[in-house]
Amino acid sequence: MVSLKDISARCNVSVATVSKALNGHKDVSEATRERLVRTAREMGYFPNAQARALKTNRTFNLGVMFLEEAGRGLTHEFFAKVLNSFKTEAELAGYDITFISNKDIGGRRMSTYEHCKYRSVDGIVIACTDFTTPDVFEVINGDIPVVTIDHIFDCRTAIVSNNENGMEKLLNYAADCGHTKIAYIQGKKSAVAEKRLAGFYKACVNRGIEVKPEWLPVGDYCNPDVTYQLTKKLLKGREIPTCIFMPDDYAAIGGLNAIKDCGLSVPDDISAIGYDGIAYSQLLSPKLTTYAQDTPLIGATAARKLISLIENPQTTFTEVITVDGQFLEGGSVKKL
Amino acid sequence: MVSLKDISARCNVSVATVSKALNGHKDVSEATRERLVRTAREMGYFPNAQARALKTNRTFNLGVMFLEEAGRGLTHEFFAKVLNSFKTEAELAGYDITFISNKDIGGRRMSTYEHCKYRSVDGIVIACTDFTTPDVFEVINGDIPVVTIDHIFDCRTAIVSNNENGMEKLLNYAADCGHTKIAYIQGKKSAVAEKRLAGFYKACVNRGIEVKPEWLPVGDYCNPDVTYQLTKKLLKGREIPTCIFMPDDYAAIGGLNAIKDCGLSVPDDISAIGYDGIAYSQLLSPKLTTYAQDTPLIGATAARKLISLIENPQTTFTEVITVDGQFLEGGSVKKL
DNA sequence: CATATTAACGGAAACGTTTGAGATGCACCA
């Protein structure tokens, strides 16, 4: 690998001058800087990332904290999409992405935060299903720039999908279609679940729709099995709803199977609504009516904000950025 | 951050001794090593990754080259799963994962290989849809340890899913069910596609099944739309097959929709077979009969092999490791 | 013309490690 020293030798200047020239400092003449930049290019020079990091404490590396209890990890479509656009945006700005977790190093257990310190990441993005772990708190309370996705800590900037608005839009659509007997299989208790429920309630009140407690069972996200069971239970009740909101599109598959297994069909007998707008939901027939979270925008915004926090420490004020999604009308809701 | 110097000061020994003690060198007495290790732990010491890398040229970082033309990136379930287990296994061995691509740095375009050099990754795993790009060749011909997934270069070790065997198993099953009129919508031309076709042919010959050229259209992987069109075309033919092999489970959704749109049903009128065993395929009703690639094993093997190449350069002989998958019997194939 | 200012560059320390070569003390053997 060609180093600054090689360039300095070839051009008869000091190493310091080469460094300054390549980094755009002012105290080097335009003539020599042009000459140095040119030969650096000719010789195929690239800075040594670790040497630079050692001096500057800047690695141009972003840590991704990505804890997912089910172990599905990258397989989780929402996370995968967000991460994908995060990565793209970060790379555009010259940053690389490294996965961060708690792990063993040299026989000693290292917490996630220690891992970040060890790797000297410039910033951290946290996207978890569970934000209540000690590992998360340690990172949140640390001194490395952080953005969180879909969870708000009051001292940190957060990018959140507009869950409240999403549910409102979906419920308004159902109401527009004439539905009043609406059930909602909730996701597991979390900040996201609360927001969605809030949006659901709010819209119900606005539209004068009565919310039955027994029509608000708590299930789990991304869990078709649980959703299958809960859907069946709803369909066996004394009074059955005409429209069922599923926890999300993936879980909805279970719900749809339950409806089918009860000898009913979507949307003629029962209307179904999902959440997420994952690819599959639009390949079903009928297409699932759902709300597509703007994952590309969420990821890109997270990256931009994080980098901004890193590069302009003075503007470090906490901020909550809400990203709207898009209503997707499928054919899974019957117009009464 | 506490450094070696801090420990050496506290314990009245030289920095060198601390370094050697912590790294398990032999020329330090058991007594002092124990003392040093203990105070290092007490003081919360972690080695500085970049300083160490600067000296040793070892970063304990693995580069992931992950080129996917459709831009689906991590969303591609096969890749996501493989990457997930790769990551887990690598972290177990103390390695971290960094995404590698071609990008701009300091105004100059950097190839993927240059990127690897810049970050000084210890090894690279390549998982692409297209192995014919210059970027891939440059990495393959470089001097950094490499393993490839699902593609074989003769100078590098490769982890490949047993595509030939998978297709054989599927075709044998179809034949066992009594099917003789079998169509196969192929994936896009690639090493993987060739292997699968080879397995298909081989099994057909074994079972005495005639292969009609018009029943072997070339479609694309993960493309429900194309598969939809090709399936329709097959169903409109003069003679129609009783069983259709789809490029993969994801594409199969398109095929299944086409069958439905033609007023036919699976498996009563047409049998369908997928490939991959992705989660959705087992949530459909009927479940899709398919072949699940052992993605956890593929990823873990890739990580282990790569690390072995890094840590034992003497054993650097090229190797091709074939990973078998598992046949999944669903309900999408009718027994004639 | 003397002095202050400025532009352009070099010297050298520092970042936190690793590592080979040397230094020290001690036991051992002839």
Added chain:
DNA sequence: TGGTGCATCTCAAACGTTTCCGTTAATATG
């Protein structure tokens, strides 16, 4: 006793940068 070998530890250079400070020469200022 003097050398040899060994165990244990220290010295110091090196990895490739960045950056503060100093130096030089040229130019501007009074």
